[in-house]
Amino acid sequence: MAPVDVTSVADISVEPGTLPEKMTAWVIRQEREGEPIDAFQLEEIEVxxxxxxxxxxxxxxxxxxxxxxxxxxxxxxxxxxYHPExxxxxxxxxxxxxxxKVGTGVTRWAxxxxxxxxxNQASYEDVEVHGLDPLAAPSQKIWGYETxxxxxxxxTKxxxxxxxxxxxxxxxxxAASYGLVYFTAYRMLVDQCGLQAGHKVLIWGAAGGLGVFAVQLCAAAGAECVGVVSSKDKGDLVMQLGATGYIDRNEFKGMMRKGGESPEEEKERFKESRRFGKAVKEVLGDAPDIVFEHVGQATFPTSVFVLKPFGKVVICAGTTGFNLDFDVRYLWMRQKQIIGSHFANAYECMKANELIEQGRIRPVLWRT
Structure with a gap:
């Protein structure tokens, strides 16, 4: 494939309302699937x-x-x-x-x-879009991943x-940096868990894309949160964003579930989870009402264990693994809840964006 000239990709030869025939794009093709540096290639493609x-x-x-x-x-x-066509x-x-350029039927935008x-995309023909939640629609897809x-x-279309x-x-x-992670965090905490003043929240990966917004949402609501991070610099960041305190996960490496632990190894892992739970209480003054989860396999057993009775673990991902193995006794005997959450609907996105416009939540950029 011929190399793409990227010296003038910012130049567009036509005015709004008219599309050029071709554009430059970072493209994946199925035969190239593998490491991102190899899978993504610049190509010239139709608009x-x-x-x-x-x-x-x-x-x-x-x-x-x-x-x-x-x-x-x-x-x-x-x-x-997802798109075999x-x-x-x-x-x-x-x-x-x-x-x-707008298609037929579009009246709000010009x-x-x-x-x-x-x-979030879904077919207008699905009844869930009009009466339940677009995220429940059979046609629901994440743009840029499932499209x-x-x-x-x-x-883009x-x-x-x-x-x-x-x-x-x-x-x-x-403006381009926050949509997927911020709107996901908003739905998880505000709509799924009813975040309010006085709540105590444990946030895994508090300096990451999801975490920085979870911390700010807690601060905006008057809730207290403790962020789990991997360095002092990241801890300083979450404190600047409004966290009550932070915990360096490197001090509790033994609590991470790897899968396939022997009974003796699990016993030692559980001891570390207990020690971690004490550290959380030292920061918050009590066990958390909400645990903000997206790490999955490595942290989920600890999330369920440290949660307050009748509390909620809300989860949107599993970056360390999708198979969650935990002691279910701590769930039913203490009447805790596990809530799955996936992105946000258009109304939630709009309400979350209002907080950005008001300056109450701000994007955190690492590099541009």
Missing amino acids: PEPGAFEVTVRVMAAGVNYNNVWAALGQPVSVFR EDHHIGGSDASGIVW PGDEVIIHC SWGSFAQF VQAQQLIPKPKNLTWEE
Whole structure:
């Protein structure tokens, strides 16, 4: 494949309302699945035309998420199973940009509008979209992971309902950085767990993409939180964002579930979980009402154990493994709840974005 000239990718030869024929995009093809550095290749590809109730957006900035790693690796499943009609995959589930062309039926948006894009798609024909929750719809997909037209391109194609006005107080890069992780954290804490003042919350990976927003949501609600991090620098960051305190997970390496532990090894692991639970109480003054989970296999047994009776573990991912093995006695005897959560609906995205516009929540960028 011929190399792509990237010296002028920011130049667009047409005005809003008209699309060029070709664009530059970071593309995965099924035969290249593997390490991201090899799987993603720059290609020149056709610009997608918007269909009914769709919009084509010129991408001004794109955010990077862990699902891009999964897409590249083809694990746990190949993304091509989600869109077999396409022979390419353009990743990216976060973006800010300019509406460039609208499809038939679109009345809220016009060429030139500055927007951010949330990543939930579903068919308008599914009844769940109109009466339950779009996330319950059989057709529900995450744009840029389960669809082929993500944000790692000059243009992307989305449903009109995915668009949200770009906050005027943010740069393009800031506006592109937070959608998937922040809106996910908002649904987990605010809608799934009813976060409120006085709640005590344990946040795993508190300096990561999800965690930095979970910490800020707790602070905005008047809740106390302790963040689990991997270094003092990250601990300092979560304190700046409003955490009550932090715990360095490197001091509790023995509590991590690896899978396949012998009875003796599990006994030692449980001792470390008890010690960790005491450290959490020292920071919060009590056991947590809510545990914010996305790590999965390594931490889940500890999450269930340290949670307060009648408390809630809310989980949206399993970055260390999807098979969760824990002592269920601590669940039923202390009447705890496990809640699964997946991204957010359009209304939740809008309400979460209002906090950004008000300056109560801010994006945390590592590098642009």
